[in-house]
Amino acid sequence: MTRTRCDSYYAASIVEESDYPRLEGEHRVDVAIVGGGFTGVATAVELAERGYRVAVVEARKIGWGASGRNGGQVTGSLSGQDAMAKQMPRTLGDAAGEFVWNLRWRGHRIIRERVEKYAIPCDLKHGHLQAAYKPGHLMALRKDFEESQRHAIGEHVHWLDAGAVRRVVGTELYHGAIRNDYNMHLHPLNLCLGEARAAVSMGAEIFEHSPVARIEHGERPAVIGEHGRVTADSVILAGNAYHRLERRTLGGRLFPAALGIVTTAPLSAELAAEIDPDDLAVYDTRFVLDYYRLTADRRLLFGGGANYSGRDSHDIGAELRPRLEHTFPQLAGIDIDFQWQGMAGIVINRIPQLGKLSDNVYYAQGYSGHGIATSHIVGEIIANAVAGSLEEFDAFANVKHLRIPFNDRLGNSLLAAGMWYYQLLERLR
Ligand SMILES: Cc1cc2nc3c(=O)[nH]c(=O)nc-3n(C[C@H](O)[C@H](O)[C@H](O)COP(=O)(O)OP(=O)(O)OC[C@H]3O[C@@H](n4cnc5c(N)ncnc54)[C@H](O)[C@@H]3O)c2cc1C
8 A cells, every 4th residue: 555644643543534536537616726735625615615616636635734744733823923913004004903913813713613513523622831931031921911811812811930830731941831721732634634524515526646737827727637627717726835836926935844743652641640731732932942732642742843954854753852851851761653744834924925826816825833723714814805805815915025036945045044043043032
């Protein structure tokens, strides 16, 4: 049997594997979507719910990319929120501040309602900690906490001092934290597969193992595969960091970063209760952060660091073990059962990139490592745009993005240098 997914904990704990046909022959739909990650699948659900005929064309398997490999943390950390607050008034005027704040939480509602409506088994749990890694990080964290108290979300958000943090996470590392019980964590691959089933139950077509070679633009655009094509009224390109389509417009805008994750052997009930008694997902306040949580079968799923070279890392386990054991010395020497990596799409100003490649061909990409909630928001925004309501879409499409006019490898080297600079600044804080 050919290996169709990376050897992740998620792939090993799929509830219902997908098995959709290859794209063959001619198909005609209202909207054709390239890419079967959260962006593609969440948009397909939105559109199918509104009665559109949709086809999703995926190069490998549903959830094969970042969506089926990530940390599973659904948080209000929209990437680029400060940059958005500066740029969006251009389109939204005074409403921009409230728009950006609400964006941070809108994806949570979509995911929660969808999991309930379509009974998707994805181990969804509430509870998250953002923990201050250095005393110098406390002030910004406290500011974020105070902002939360001025909004309805405030009742779910609590400030923990260093002593209180130690009662909910078994490490001495942190100097304070925000506990947010509105945030969630879940099994992202099972969510993505469940959403794909929901789309199909409403008439959507899905094709797997069907790489799209090119998009044909025109009054009736089409996505062209090796053995078939889908003609549509609109096309949405949702390939994120994994595709090479439309380089003339999209080249130099998005940079792939390889992020690694490990999963330990299952912990005893006592050890799990010692390190994470409230079953919270956790990440720290660094620019390139560590993030972790317990899985449903009590493994520690731990991610951290990033490789901006655009190439794969060699030994994720060896890279992450020291970080894991530094956080939890009580886990020294624990077996690592799974290790894998995935490509996230990094944007220089960290604002998600939404735009049009021609009148009826849209693209959405670049959530800079915070894409579970964001991709679901984007699905809603693009479905609204296809239906003719463009205001929110335009708020993103009108954002100015820096384009690095070099090939991707050189672009990634520049990005790596930039990230190194930010991390250096952070060390000085
Ligand atoms: C290791 C890791 C940890 C992360 N942790 C978190 C986290 O805890 N919380 C969070 O919010 N975000 C996290 N993220 C980010 C999040 O996973 C992504 O932002 C999100 O999944 C992006 O979804 P997407 O659908 O846009 O892209 P992807 O999921 O990458 O999907 C793109 C799909 O397009 C397909 N494709 C590409 N080219 C073609 C083509 N030519 N034809 C057809 N199909 C094509 C690919 O095969 C792929 O399936 C993490 C990312 C990584 C890599």
